[in-house]
Amino acid sequence: MEKLPVAELDFSKLDGLITVVTQASETGEVLMQAYANREALELTLSSGYAHYWSRSRRKLWKKGESSGNVQKINRILVDCDADALIYQVQQKGPACHTGAANCFFRELAKDKK
């Protein structure tokens, strides 16, 4: 698989944040969607565990730092226009803060006419 060095991500063009889709390596299940700034991404690469930037709390965040439900990184993929990543992970415990296995536990329904 072709490699892209982190230095080639243009965070200035991304307003400092890249979109992250987090996926269970084993099952392909999409666990959550979040954001990373350069620091979160560098910590993810150096520690081997998923870090994000929380837009609501305006802080760096290691997934599972309080719950213990950490995400061990297997691989990080980058898309064609380098504005989205996939963290492929081994998830410990449930991924969602609600206790659900992943954050996508609802189906969107058409509005009733």
Next chain:
Amino acid sequence: MEKLPVAELDFSKLDGLITVVTQASETGEVLMQAYANREALELTLSSGYAHYWSRSRRKLWKKGESSGNVQKINRILVDCDADALIYQVQQKGPACHTGAANCFFRELAKDKK
């Protein structure tokens, strides 16, 4: 699975755009990441084919409208805080405009020291 009506998505809180992760229903493969505004989402639901809002071209966009590589919707999932969707689709042809099967064909590599 619990249902959330479209009317409960708060597009004003989302600056008009919701993040969409597009996933192949059969394999779990993440195909691409894009955005939808309310109109794109309503067209997706009414037509059964994936529509998006292109931020770069500033226009509504039916995936595959020129290439023929359309995405037939099987199911749309919504996340815990209702700011991201998964379009689960049957992809016709390659998903990426580069001709790759999906947009995530590169692996992120650590910078050389």
